[in-house]
Amino acid sequence: MNILRPFLLSLAFTAFLISMPVFAQTAKDQREARILATAKQSAVLAGGARFCNVDDEMVEEFISLTDARIAVLAHDDYEKVLGRLEFKNIFSAYSAKMPEGGCEALLSSFNKVMREKQ
Numbered sequence: 120m121n122i123l124r125p126f127l128l129s130l131a132f133t134a135f136l137i138s139m140p141v142f143a144q145t146a147k148d149q150r151e152a153r154i155l156a157t158a159k160q161s162a163v164l165a166g167g168a169r170f171c172n173v174d175d176e177m178v179e180e181f182i183s184l185t186d187a188r189i190a191v192l193a194h195d196d197y198e199k200v201l202g203r204l205e206f207k208n209i210f211s212a213y214s215a216k217m218p219e220g221g222c223e224a225l226l227s228s229f230n231k232v233m234r235e236k237q
Contacts, residue, residue: 166213
């Protein structure tokens, strides 16, 4: 039994080392998914606010707050750029169309979020 124990320990350690990249990739994927979700949700709201003619300063402040949030969530420059591009693309699309539920519902949500962020 004493001979078998070191073998089993080395086998378990080797399996752990082999699985480490999988765990790291999963964490990276989860982080990127969270960044993309934050960018999308914020871009839909900001784009709708732009469409509904919310004061440009308020929209720009919201965009700055979102950019800061993405920077905090990002682990590296790649993830920052990924989040910013996602935001920019969705913001452009949602700035050109009526938000779901109309402007009144969007303005209510936008104002609530802005109050919470201050």
